[in-house]
Amino acid sequence: xxxxxxxxxxxxxxxxxxxxxxxxxxxxxxxxxxxxxxxxxxxxxxxxxxxxxxxxxxxxxxxxxxxxxxxxxxxxxxxxxxxxxxxxxxxxxxxxxxxxxxxxxxxxxxxxxxxxxxxxxxxxxxxxxxxxxxxxxxxxxxxxxxxxxxxxxxxxxxxxxxxxxxxxxxxxxxxxxxxxxxxxxxxxxxxxxxxxxxxxxxxxxxxxxxxxxxxxxxxxxxxxxxxxxxxxxxxxxxxxxxxxxxxxxxxxxxxxxxxxxxxxxxxxxxxxxxxxxxxxxxxxxxxxxxxxxxxxxxxxxxxxxxxxxxxxxxxxxxxxxxxxxxxxxxxxxxxxxxxxxxxxxxxxxxxxxxxxxxxxxxxxxxxxxxxxxxxxxxxxxxxxxxxxxxxxxxxxxxxxxxxxxxxxxxxxxxxxxxxxxxxxxxxxxxxxxxxxxxxxxxxxxxxxxxxxxxxxxxxxxxxxxxxxxxxxxxxxxxxxxxxxxxxxxxxxxxxxxxxxxxxxxxxxxxxxxxxxxxxxxxxxxxxxxxxxxxxxxxxxxxxxxxxxxxxxxxxxxxxxxxxxxxxxxxxxxxxxxxxxxxxxxxxxxxxxxxxxxxxxxxxxxxxxxxxxxxxxxxxxxxxxxxx
Numbered sequence: 001x002x003x004x005x006x007x008x009x010x011x012x013x014x015x016x017x018x019x020x021x022x023x024x025x026x027x028x029x030x031x032x033x034x035x036x037x038x039x040x041x042x043x044x045x046x047x048x049x050x051x052x053x054x055x056x057x058x059x060x061x062x063x064x065x066x067x068x069x070x071x072x073x074x075x076x077x078x079x080x081x082x083x084x085x086x087x088x089x090x091x092x093x094x095x096x097x098x099x100x101x102x103x104x105x106x107x108x109x110x111x112x113x114x115x116x117x118x119x120x121x122x123x124x125x126x127x128x129x130x131x132x133x134x135x136x137x138x139x140x141x142x143x144x145x146x147x148x149x150x151x152x153x154x155x156x157x158x159x160x161x162x163x164x165x166x167x168x169x170x171x172x173x174x175x176x177x178x179x180x181x182x183x184x185x186x187x188x189x190x191x192x193x194x195x196x197x198x199x200x201x202x203x204x205x206x207x208x209x210x211x212x213x214x215x216x217x218x219x220x221x222x223x224x225x226x227x228x229x230x231x232x233x234x235x236x237x238x239x240x241x242x243x244x245x246x247x248x249x250x251x252x253x254x255x256x257x258x259x260x261x262x263x264x265x266x267x268x269x270x271x272x273x274x275x276x277x278x279x280x281x282x283x284x285x286x287x288x289x290x291x292x293x294x295x296x297x298x299x300x301x302x303x304x305x306x307x308x309x310x311x312x313x314x315x316x317x318x319x320x321x322x323x324x325x326x327x328x329x330x331x332x333x334x335x336x337x338x339x340x341x342x343x344x345x346x347x348x349x350x351x352x353x354x355x356x357x358x359x360x361x362x363x364x365x366x367x368x369x370x371x372x373x374x375x376x377x378x379x380x381x382x383x384x385x386x387x388x389x390x391x392x393x394x395x396x397x398x399x400x401x402x403x404x405x406x407x408x409x410x411x412x413x414x415x416x417x418x419x420x421x422x423x424x425x426x427x428x429x430x431x432x433x434x435x436x437x438x439x440x441x442x443x444x445x446x447x448x449x450x451x452x453x454x455x456x457x458x459x460x461x462x463x464x465x466x467x468x469x470x471x472x473x474x475x476x477x478x479x480x481x482x483x484x485x486x487x488x489x490x491x492x493x494x495x496x497x498x499x500x501x502x503x504x505x506x507x508x509x510x511x512x513x514x515x516x517x518x519x520x521x522x523x524x525x526x527x528x529x530x531x532x533x534x535x536x537x538x539x540x541x542x543x544x545x546x547x548x549x550x551x552x553x554x555x556x557x558x559x560x561x562x563x564x565x566x567x568x569x570x571x572x573x574x575x576x577x578x579x580x581x582x583x584x585x586x587x588x589x590x591x592x593x594x595x596x597x598x599x600x601x602x603x604x605x606x607x608x609x610x611x612x613x614x615x616x617x618x619x620x621x622x623x624x625x626x627x
Contacts, residue, residue: 002206004038015046017163020163022158024157025197027039028199033241057138136165136167139166146173146177147186203241233281236277238281246284253348258353261363272357278327296317300315300318301471335352335462338353409463411431415468449487530571556609564616576614582610583611
């Protein structure tokens, strides 16, 4: 039974009264409580009994003519179609004629106008408005002053005998008139005259959820578990059905991109659904952003460490765990960055999602890597654990693992097991072995330079799995060691990248320039990397002066922007000598071309671009900083 059944019953009686009741009905409720969903259900019930209605949302409406034009559009869809060139005056006139609007209360129908319209057969049910119910939604969002719009609506009720249903968040209306005694009194007076019955719409969670799921379609019913949805919605405490509906549609889109194995795992989908809805509710309510997920694990561990301290403030993740008891920060299922892409940017990467979900304990199979199975050691029997541990040890001893991130996971597991005294390995010895392994990978060119970005403070997990042993000093040291080796790999690659960059200067001067300064658009990968010092100044000047003259300005534009942000210049300090050498060589070329156009152009490049870059870089550097 719905908490709003009594309202539905009354509305059906009201809408089909044979005698005009001479009053309107107000349906109240907070934003997202399900008012619009309820009124749409009411409209369906009216039509099922062969009744008729006109529904108008007043959201942003700033004139009565806009309301009348919407009436006309619904009454005469053929005449109001894009192919009919009717003026606003004719449209309004027809609306008035149909609705018999008497604005000046002189007893005459102000809508009885002699209008000329195309000779089109209009269905009788569109022109016969007897028994029509007028429904005005979003009353509090109307741009017309509330007392004026209520006075306007009163004409339909009092003078034209229409039945009217108003839908509003009255709290917003009362806040809007509060503080103005005249407006508040006027609102109260008009409301008492116009509205004969008021009802508070209660969130009908069960019916709404069922309606939302049916709305998404039959294919959604197997995975949109009603009890799971209701439980998470109730735990949120926000009572916002509109947000829930939006979240369910978004989850349906995510579900479409799951692999067959993931989609058929009911426990996995249920877990994913709970987490998705909880995060969506909080984000839509404005109490968190998807970026906050990145710090969940670190914040929770820090909180546990400091728990004994007095008056410690609870971080967001702790508050969420209290609100949603099933939320486990150690089983996010997806990487924080993946969650951010999905929830903030609506970006779904099926490949990344598949890899991360495949590493969850829900999809463990014979094809799952042994180290991933070992990561889930809490789910293992003793014998299974011992066998898995031995197999992973053998993989490590044979140097079968060939990427640093997997090694970070494996040694993190070892550090964690050692700390818990589940294994007897010495942490210091484990760390020493891990470093040797990383060195071997570097020697064989198997360290990804991008690992230098995975700092301890920002990297809590990868592939959907948190790094175990992350709080141990050995793990922190290993993490920094990998970053250092990856940074070395990157620096060692810069000469080759510099050659590639010089080739880009030849083919696309603007793209060359974009790569060298910070921008929110385009590829600015070298904005704080001193890559220019790896380009021979003579070769740079030769290339710069050989490109088409139309490309000279875009090629040099980076010199105006690259050194304009002081905080980046510390890492670019080594380019100061390069800039001065380029200036010297270009100035020599300028001198050789006295009397030619090139003399003027090269001078312009030096004065307006190179000198500008040198000045900006010099001004932002510590006088004692060596370059």
